[in-house]
Amino acid sequence: MNVRSSLYLLGCLFTIGLTSCVSAGKIEYLQTHTKEGQTVYLQAQVQEGLIRFQADDVLSITVNMKNGGNVVSDYNLPLMPSATTYEVGDGSIDQGLGRQTYLVSKDGYINFPTVGLIKVAGYTQQELEAYLWERVTTNGLKGNPIITVRLTNFRITVLGEVNRPGEYSINRDHITIMEAIALAGDLTLSGKRNDVKIIRSFPDGKTQIVTLDLSRADVVSSPYYYLHQGDQIYVIPNSARKRSADIGASTGLIINLVSVLLGVVNTVVILTRI
Incomplete structure (x- = not known):
């Protein structure tokens, strides 16, 4: 094994030693x-830990009710083609439909169908569902609607x-x-x-x-x-990781310099023996 290879091997072993010295208590x-x-x-x-809605949140809100029909649809955003595609039996693509979403404005509001502007910033999911239930029922929606709120982003x-x-x-x-x-x-x-x-x-x-x-x-x-x-x-x-990064960046240069110096010394020794 030549001098360069020996030095490189020693450098690698030293680097591995630094990175492997991690006690069990630290992991x-x-x-x-x-x-x-x-x-x-x-x-x-x-x-x-409960998520509270804030500006720029994107919300999915649906209103459902048994036998609600067109009355409930007035409280939902229109259906739009979904971004998700599906393979069907004949090989064609059925894009499907999905509800539009609400973008919470910078001041914390959304424009809810039929009801109008509603402040949603600061509410948790359950709190907003309860608040929307109160708003739509006092706005004239009879029965017991089911409000579902989801944060999509x-x-x-x-x-x-x-x-x-x-x-x-x-x-x-x-x-x-x-x-x-x-x-x-x-x-x-x-x-x-x-x-x-x-x-x-x-x-x-x-x-x-x-x-x-x-x-x-x-x-x-x-x-x-x-x-x-x-x-x-x-x-x-x-x-140890930081040290290994520093060593990794400079190990090659150090090995090359040492190899050059050893080469010079070796040349001088040979010349003095002639």
Whole structure:
């Protein structure tokens, strides 16, 4: 094995050694100081985790009622061709129909059929369903209508030391940070469990950055354990990962310089023996 190959091998082994020195305590989630078999009860702030609608949200709202007929249709947006296509038996494409959606205005309103402008910002899904039920029944819709509200643009972004970074669409009205991490394929061994950032933007233009320690069990009691629409999660690399990145960028240069120096020394030695 020549000098260059030997130096390169030593550099690789050194880099691997730096990245592999991660203790088990630094990669475990939800750690407690209880004995094995003991149960820990923690109160999650579920109410804080409920999605509250805000400006630029896109809502799907439908009003249904048994034997409602044309009366109920007055309280729904018209059907439009769906973006989803389906293969049918004869090989043709049936595009299907779907309800239009409501875009919440900058001041938090939607224009609801027959009723008019309704402020929806600040409501949870259940609260808005109850409020709309009250508005449509007092507006003249008789019977017991069923109001269904869905947030259609609930997305989160996971970045940094995870196995599948990216943007994820959520098809329900709440998600925890642990569930978001699972969607992204879990943290890598180089991700800092005790320093996970949540970046949250607000309609007034303000942005908040919060740090969560996922290695502690009491993280479930944090008001940020449940995510909001548009949240970004950033997992910071640990110090070993940072060092390996620095070493990786300079290892080749160092090896080349050392090889050149050894070559010069070797040449000088040979010349002195002549």
